[in-house]
Structure formats: structure tokens, C-alpha cells
Amino acid sequence: MAADHGLTAGGRVSWDPALYGANNAHHRRHDDDFLASLPLPAAARVLDLGCGVGDFTVRLASAVPEGEVIGVDAAAALIAAARRERVDAAVRFAVCRAQDVSATFPPDHFDVVVSRAVLHWITAEEQESVLAGVWQVLQPGGRFRAEFGGRGQLGDLVSLLDEESDRVGGPVRPWYFPTAEEYRGLLTAAGFRIGSSGWVRLVRQRRSFPDQSALTGFLVSQVLVAYEIAMTADQLREFRGRATGRAIRELRRADGSFDLDFVRLDLMAIRPNAENA
Ligand SMILES: C[S@@+](CC[C@H](N)C(=O)[O-])C[C@H]1O[C@@H](n2cnc3c(N)ncnc32)[C@H](O)[C@@H]1O
Numbered sequence: 001m002a003a004d005h006g007l008t009a010g011g012r013v014s015w016d017p018a019l020y021g022a023n024n025a026h027h028r029r030h031d032d033d034f035l036a037s038l039p040l041p042a043a044a045r046v047l048d049l050g051c052g053v054g055d056f057t058v059r060l061a062s063a064v065p066e067g068e069v070i071g072v073d074a075a076a077a078l079i080a081a082a083r084r085e086r087v088d089a090a091v092r093f094a095v096c097r098a099q100d101v102s103a104t105f106p107p108d109h110f111d112v113v114v115s116r117a118v119l120h121w122i123t124a125e126e127q128e129s130v131l132a133g134v135w136q137v138l139q140p141g142g143r144f145r146a147e148f149g150g151r152g153q154l155g156d157l158v159s160l161l162d163e164e165s166d167r168v169g170g171p172v173r174p175w176y177f178p179t180a181e182e183y184r185g186l187l188t189a190a191g192f193r194i195g196s197s198g199w200v201r202l203v204r205q206r207r208s209f210p211d212q213s214a215l216t217g218f219l220v221s222q223v224l225v226a227y228e229i230a231m232t233a234d235q236l237r238e239f240r241g242r243a244t245g246r247a248i249r250e251l252r253r254a255d256g257s258f259d260l261d262f263v264r265l266d267l268m269a270i271r272p273n274a275e276n277a
Contacts, residue, residue, distance in 0.1 A: 001266075015225065019083030020260045021053045023214075023221040027117055030147075031059055034116065038145050042066045044111040047137065048147075050074070050118025054082030056135035058089045059121060060114065065090075072096035072104070076088035097257045099126055101134035109137050113144045120149035120175045121226070127176070127183075131190035144192065144236070150202045150265030157223075157247060164243040166236040166267050167228045171174075174226035183265055193276060200269070205262040212248055215258045219244055 040046065043066040045174050048057040051071030061069040069090065073079050074097040082093045096104045099119065113134045122130055153175070162172040176185075184200040194200060211217045224243065230237045251258050270276065 015052075015075045015078050016221065017053050017078050019221040020078065021055065022082070023086075023217040024055070026053070026209070026218065028055065029207075030205075031056055034145075035059060035063060035145065038065040038112070038114070038143075040064050040067075040112065046070070047072065047101070047105070047110045047113045048188045049101065049113055049134070050121075051082065051119040052078050052117075054086045054089075056116055057082070057091050058086055061089050061091045064218075067081060068092075070094065072098075072101070074082060074098070098122060098130045099133065101130075102136040104246075105137045107136050111139060112140050113138055113142070113146075115148070116145040117148055118179055119146060120153070122176060124176045124178070127186055127200065128190065130226075131192070132185060132228060135191050136273040137270055140271055141276070142271050143198075144162070144187075144269045144271070145267070147203075147264045147266045149175055150178045150183075150263045151177050152202070152261075152263040153177045154223075154260055154262065157251065160246055160250065161223070161227060161243050164239055164246065165231075167232065167242070168239045170227050170235055170239055171230045174230075181264065183267065187267065187269045189270070193272045194269055195276065198270050200265070200267045200270040203264045203266045205235050205260050206262060209260065211256055212252070212258075214225065215248065216244055216253070219247060220277070 016086050019126065040063045042064055044064045045068045046064060048060055048069065048071040051057045051073050054071050057069060057071035067180065070093060071082060071093045073095065074189050079093050079095045119130065166172050180200050180202050187194065187200065209218055224240060227239060231239060253259065
């Protein structure tokens with residue numbers, strides 16, 4: 001697996017801000033529920049880890065009018081777009097990998113760290129350093145609220161993409177999709193407490209893409225990049241053509257729409273303080 005997933009400026013394949021912004025409605029449809037699960041004091045200090053183009057980060061800022069919201073992402077192009085497009089919002093954006101937060105922010109600074117659809121892009125081996133960093137930048141008593149791909153995420157689609165990538169000599173299983181038990185173990189080992197106010201669970205969702213262009217937009221803007229970063233131009237052309245063709249043929253419903261099975265690892269974990277240690 002490529003360590004940086006093409007997120008750095010030197011990568012040939014990288015996240016395209018306009019394409020991602022135009023194809024992330026399937027995430028945005030879950031923003032309200034996510035916010036409802038996370039009561040935020042008006043003066044809270046919040047870090048959005050892997051903020052993409054900042055559309056959800058702006059929602060966080062409205063929820064904490066007297067607080068501070070910072071969005072960070074490893075992809076410089078996405079942060080540049082967020083800065084351009086969110087000029088009116090009370091939000092700051094910075095390029096920073098999830099693995100590097102404790103080198104970037106002071107210890108005990110944030111009340112809440114939020115992360116949406118990011119942590120499955122980070123290898124199993126690096127999760128420990130991410131969680132250690134999040135723990136350090138949270139205040140004692142602070143909360144870590146995240147959702148990302150869990151075991152079984154996009155099962156049929158991932159099998160198809162693995163087959164096509166393997167066929168051209170590309171990578172397979174490019175994401176980290178843990179079970180709830182596995183991730184609970186990592187959180188606990190990092191010092192987080194789950195307790196009665198937290199949770200670590202898999203949540204199944206059916207996300208609908210109304211037509212072929214919505215499915216293709218989803219694939220090209222945020223799925224295929226995980227495979228394509230490790231491919232040559234020839235491999236990429238063949239993989240992309242065959243993978244999108246097969247996905248359209250094999251996953252299309254009779255009415256021309258596509259329903260994909262998302263499985264989210266959904267968690268709320270607490271950095272203990274003197275009261276709840
Ligand atoms: C599917 S997007 C989600 C973006 C945003 N949270 C949202 O809800 O739209 C995944 C994001 O994870 C970011 N990402 C992947 N690996 C990362 C890492 N190691 N550190 C920080 N961000 C990362 C990508 O650049 C991308 O913006």
C-alpha cells in the first residue's frame with residue numbers, strides 16, 4: 001500500500017477538489033445525524049481531522065459561534081480549495097497529516113476532535129500514532145468523535161476493484177476497514193475511555209446513487225484513487241475503464257440507480273480526566 005495515497009504534492013494521482021466537492025453529497029446527507037450525536041458547547045475548540053474541502057467544517061463552525069474550529073487535511077490541493085471557498089466562515093485550515101497533529105498543535109488544546117471518512121485511508125500500522133496524537137491534543141475530558149469505513153465497507157464493489165487492480169498488477173485491499181472490537185482495542189490501548197457515554201460500533205447504511213454518472217463520479221473522485229496511486233499510466237487507463245464498466249454493469253438496479261452497502265466504524269471515545277479516569 002502506498003504510504004501517502006497520492007495525497008502529497010509530488011503524487012501523480014491526487015484528490016481533485018472540484019471533483020470531490022461535486023461528489024460528496026452521500027457524506028453530507030449524514031451531517032445532521034452526526035452533529036446531533038455530538039452536542040457542542042458554543043465556546044468549544046474543535047479540530048476536524050481530514051476536513052477535505054471544508055464543507056462539514058463550516059457546519060461545525062456554525063455550531064460553536066464562540067469557539068474555534070480548525071480543519072486539517074493531508075492533501076494540499078483540498079486545503080487550498082477550502083481556504084478559497086470558505087473565506088466567510090470562522091474556520092482556519094492547515095495542511096497536516098492525521099499522524100502529525102501532536103507536532104502541529106499544543107497539548108490539551110481541543111475540546112473535541114472530529115473525523116469523517118478519513119481513518120480508513122491510514123494503514124493499520126499507523127493508527128496507533130494517529131490515536132496517540134489525537135489523545136495528546138485533546139483536553140482531559142475531551143471527546144474524539146469519528147466515523148470511517150469499517151469491516152465489510154462496500155464489500156461487492158471492493159472485491160470487484162481488487163480483482164481488476166490485481167489483473168493489471170496493481171494493489172489490492174488498499175484501505176483499513178477494522179472491526180469494532182479491533183478498533184475498540186486500539187482506542188483503549190491509546191488511553192481512551194469508551195464508558196457509558198461513548199461507543200464503538202459498526203453502522204450499516206444503504207447509500208443511493210441515482211444514475212450512472214453519480215456512480216462514476218463517486219468512483220473517480222474518491223474511490224479509484226486508492227488503487228491508481230500505485231499504477232503506471234497504462235495500468236491506470238486499463239484499470240479505470242474495466243473497473244467502472246464492471247461496476248456499472250454488475251451493480252446497476254433495474255431502474256438505472258445504484259445502491260451501495262456502506263459499513264461505518266462509528267465511535268465516540270473520551271480522553272479521561274480526574275473524574276472519569
Ligand atoms: C472521503 S474524504 C473526507 C473529507 C471530509 N472529512 C468530508 O467529510 O468530506 C477523505 C479525506 O481524508 C484525507 N486524508 C487521507 N489520509 C489522510 C491523512 N493521513 N491525514 C489527513 N487527511 C487524510 C483526504 O485527503 C481526504 O480529504
